Amino acid sequence: MITRVTSTQLLANSAQTMQAAMARLSTLQQQASSGKRLAVPSDDPAGTAASMQVRGQQAAVAQYQRNAADGMGWLSMVDGALTNSTALLQQARNLVVQAANSGAMSQAGRDAIASQLQGIRDDLLQTANTQYNGRSVFAGTSDTAAFDPTTYAWSGTASASVERRVGSDAAIRVDVDGSTAFGTGATSVFASLDTIISNLHSGADVSSGITAIDAGLQSVSGAQVVSGSRYAQMERAKDSLSSQSIDLESQRSDVEDVDTVQSLVALQSQNLAYQAALQVTAKALPMSLLSFLS
Amino acid sequence: MTSSFGLLNTAYTALTAARTGTEVVGQNIANAATDGYVRQRANTVSVAAVSTGMLRSGVQVGGGVAVLGVARLADPLLDGRVQTTSSTNGYWSVQAGAMSTLETSLHEPGATGISATLQGFWSSWQTVASNPGNASQAGALLQKAAQLTSAIGAGYRDVTSQWSQQRDQVASSVTTVNALAGQVAALNSQIRQTVAAGGNANELLDQRAKLTTQLADVSGATVRDLGDGQVDVVLGGNMLVSGSTTRAIQLAGTTELGGASSDPARLVWADTGAAVQLDGGRIAGGLAVLAGTGPLAQAADAYNSLATTIATQVNAIHSTGATTSGATGLDFFSIAAGVPAALGLAVVPTDVSGVAAGAVGAGALDGSIADRIARIGSQATGGPDAQWATFVVATGSAASTANTQSTLAGSALASATSAQSSQESVDMDQETTDLLTWQHAYQGAARVLTTIDDMLDTLINKTGLVGR
Numbered sequence: 144m145i146t147r148v149t150s151t152q153l154l155a156n157s158a159q160t161m162q163a164a165m166a167r168l169s170t171l172q173q174q175a176s177s178g179k180r181l182a183v184p185s186d187d188p189a190g191t192a193a194s195m196q197v198r199g200q201q202a203a204v205a206q207y208q209r210n211a212a213d214g215m216g217w218l219s220m221v222d223g224a225l226t227n228s229t230a231l232l233q234q235a236r237n238l239v240v241q242a243a244n245s246g247a248m249s250q251a252g253r254d255a256i257a258s259q260l261q262g263i264r265d266d267l268l269q270t271a272n273t274q275y276n277g278r279s280v281f282a283g284t285s286d287t288a289a290f291d292p293t294t295y296a297w298s299g300t301a302s303a304s305v306e307r308r309v310g311s312d313a314a315i316r317v318d319v320d321g322s323t324a325f326g327t328g329a330t331s332v333f334a335s336l337d338t339i340i341s342n343l344h345s346g347a348d349v350s351s352g353i354t355a356i357d358a359g360l361q362s363v364s365g366a367q368v369v370s371g372s373r374y375a376q377m378e379r380a381k382d383s384l385s386s387q388s389i390d391l392e393s394q395r396s397d398v399e400d401v402d403t404v405q406s407l408v409a410l411q412s413q414n415l416a417y418q419a420a421l422q423v424t425a426k427a428l429p430m431s432l433l434s435f436l437s
Numbered sequence: 438m439t440s441s442f443g444l445l446n447t448a449y450t451a452l453t454a455a456r457t458g459t460e461v462v463g464q465n466i467a468n469a470a471t472d473g474y475v476r477q478r479a480n481t482v483s484v485a486a487v488s489t490g491m492l493r494s495g496v497q498v499g500g501g502v503a504v505l506g507v508a509r510l511a512d513p514l515l516d517g518r519v520q521t522t523s524s525t526n527g528y529w530s531v532q533a534g535a536m537s538t539l540e541t542s543l544h545e546p547g548a549t550g551i552s553a554t555l556q557g558f559w560s561s562w563q564t565v566a567s568n569p570g571n572a573s574q575a576g577a578l579l580q581k582a583a584q585l586t587s588a589i590g591a592g593y594r595d596v597t598s599q600w601s602q603q604r605d606q607v608a609s610s611v612t613t614v615n616a617l618a619g620q621v622a623a624l625n626s627q628i629r630q631t632v633a634a635g636g637n638a639n640e641l642l643d644q645r646a647k648l649t650t651q652l653a654d655v656s657g658a659t660v661r662d663l664g665d666g667q668v669d670v671v672l673g674g675n676m677l678v679s680g681s682t683t684r685a686i687q688l689a690g691t692t693e694l695g696g697a698s699s700d701p702a703r704l705v706w707a708d709t710g711a712a713v714q715l716d717g718g719r720i721a722g723g724l725a726v727l728a729g730t731g732p733l734a735q736a737a738d739a740y741n742s743l744a745t746t747i748a749t750q751v752n753a754i755h756s757t758g759a760t761t762s763g764a765t766g767l768d769f770f771s772i773a774a775g776v777p778a779a780l781g782l783a784v785v786p787t788d789v790s791g792v793a794a795g796a797v798g799a800g801a802l803d804g805s806i807a808d809r810i811a812r813i814g815s816q817a818t819g820g821p822d823a824q825w826a827t828f829v830v831a832t833g834s835a836a837s838t839a840n841t842q843s844t845l846a847g848s849a850l851a852s853a854t855s856a857q858s859s860q861e862s863v864d865m866d867q868e869t870t871d872l873l874t875w876q877h878a879y880q881g882a883a884r885v886l887t888t889i890d891d892m893l894d895t896l897i898n899k900t901g902l903v904g905r
Contacts, residue, residue, distance in 0.1 A: 151862035184833025194546040202556035284800025303799035432869040
């Protein structure tokens with residue numbers, strides 16, 4: 144069937160074809176220049192769902208990384224304080240051993256040792272009240288200092304702990320229960336030191352104090368082992384979080400971003416198609432019988 | 438041939454026909470670019486030989502050419518196709534436009550959408566869990582919460598204002614339909630009178646065809662030819678235009694998105710108030726967008742239910758917690774009564790003293806409640822994030838479908854228009870050829886005239902002079 148083709152129809156068709164080519168070119172140009180495959184959800188509804196999920200995970204992982212960094216700060220502060228405490232207790236033990244051995248030691252000598260022990264007790268108390276970001280690291284969830292300077296009562300809540308979340312179902316404890324490490328009230332290591340000091344002043348035997356200090360040393364180093372293993376756990380979590388974050392970024396890019404090479408090739412070929420449409424239109428449209436009549 | 442002078446008349450008819458033909462070609466060329474112009478052709482017919490009387494015999498030659506009229510070369514079938522496809526195209530282009538506006542207003546996927554704001558909100562809870570009682574971290578949380586409520590409110594307002602704009606658009610389309618119907622009715626009576634008087638109504642027919650195509654695009658109305666030059670325009674089975682009378686339509690129903698389900702925006706006949714059933718066109722597309730189950734009403738519901746879910750889930754955990762000063766049973770979000778939840782969502786605490794981050798009895802600086810609230814965000818199902826993602830994906834799919842339909846309807850219209858213009862539009866080459874034909878016919882007729890004149894001259898002036 145021979146269809147009638149008119150110049151009006153030809154013009155309208157050319158305009159439409161060029162318009163469509165221009166629209167495709169514009170879409171490709173927008174994709175290539177923004178680098179994004181997904182501008183609106185209708186570009187790829189399934190991809191949008193994936194993209195939103197990955198972005199949610201990315202935000203969560205970024206927050207977990209901040210939590211882990213904060214947790215490592217806590218744990219290293221705890222570790223430093225415990226190391227310091229061990230040294231102080233070791234020093235106190237040496238002094239007490241010295242005072243217990245020297246039966247011939249004068250009262251003046253014992254008083255001097257007592258005042259040294261007082262200094263050590265104050266240092267130890269200060270160490271046990273070490274703060275990180277304004278919070279006592281041995282006080283658990285309490286908002287005051289971990290140990291009262293006079294009664295040596297621990298201010299924390301036994302069942303509560305300070306944790307840092309490093310995964311949707313993983314949290315690592317970052318504090319150390321001060322009552323486990325140092326004891327509390329009359330049974331605390333500070334109270335034991337006080338007993339030794341008053342015994343020294345009164346001239347009583349202090350050899351039982353050595354046992355008390357040894358017990359204190361043991362619980363402090365026990366706490367240090369625990370906090371050390373948590374530090375290692377936190378470090379592993381941090382490493383795994385940073386590799387997760389890289390994986391998620393590449394997933395996000397897969398879903399949202401255009402393949403640059405592919406996009407450039409598509410852009411070039413569309414550009415070519417548009418130019419061809421322009422050329423053909425420019426050549427075909429001016430043709431008319433009138434051009435050949437004189 | 439009746440006489441020598443009869444031949445002169447034949448030549449005269451030929452000259453007249455050629456002149457008429459040239460005039461028609463001129464009219465075609467003049468309107469080559471006129472929108473809606475249908476090409477015309479001079480219809481000529483040969484005049485039969487006059488044979489009177491029984492005694493007449495011998496060869497009889499016809500009496501020249503007669504111009505019957507100027508035909509308008511329209512094809513009702515192709516016109517009908519253009520009207521049907523216009524109606525479908527109008528419907529889907531409005532839908533696609535509305536869906537595109539809606540999905541752009543979501544700002545997803547990206548760093549500025551509600552999902553990013555939600556993630557920021559949950560992260561802030563995590564920070565508060567690490568630093569309970571810290572005034573600046575609590576301040577950051579409250580700011581994020583305010584961002585979230587304002588993002589939900591702004592999204593809801595976008596939807597309501599889009600609804601109002603869409604309604605205004607439909608209302609102006611309804612006005613257009615009534616105006617177009619009036620013009621068609623007026624043309625109907627003009628055409629009937631012209632045709633009855635034996636005149637040429639081709640240009641009036643062009644105008645009317647253009648108007649009925651516009652009517653099909655806007656309202657999906659169909660055209661029925663009455664045969665006397667008039668057409669009826671039918672809208673949903675009822676007459677919009679019948680001969681020279683029209684029936685007005687109007688937009689009824691709610692003017693607010695809130696009333697879309699109880700009193701939906703609808704099209705009614707102005708005189709009876711009965712509903713107009715539409716099959717296509719922009720108005721039908723607009724009404725589908727405005728409907729109580731339409732995309733805008735669904736989007737508004739999604740914002741409201743997002744606000745309710747966030748408030749319910751956060752409050753459920755927050756109210757079990759305690760502030761640093763030990764206060765318990767506090768809500769974090771409130772939803773004002775009497776307004777849509779999306780607009781009524783507000784943050785209750787004004788500073789750190791109202792944020793219950795810790796469990797009761799677990800110490801002043803416990804962060805376990807804040808941690809639990811932060812974990813609402815990582816719920817795979819049932820959480821606000823999942824709910825929002827479901828809505829975004831559903832909107833994206835609907836927009837994608839509307840786009841595809843609109844593209845299909847657009848190409849169907851383009852092919853119908855192309856077929857119509859192939860048949861009805863002016864082709865310069867053809868007009869040039871016709872022009873040459875008529876020109877030659879005119880020249881030939883003039884030569885016939887000269888020849889007869891010459892013959893008569895011979896007969897009158899040269900006969901009977903032999904031997905003079």
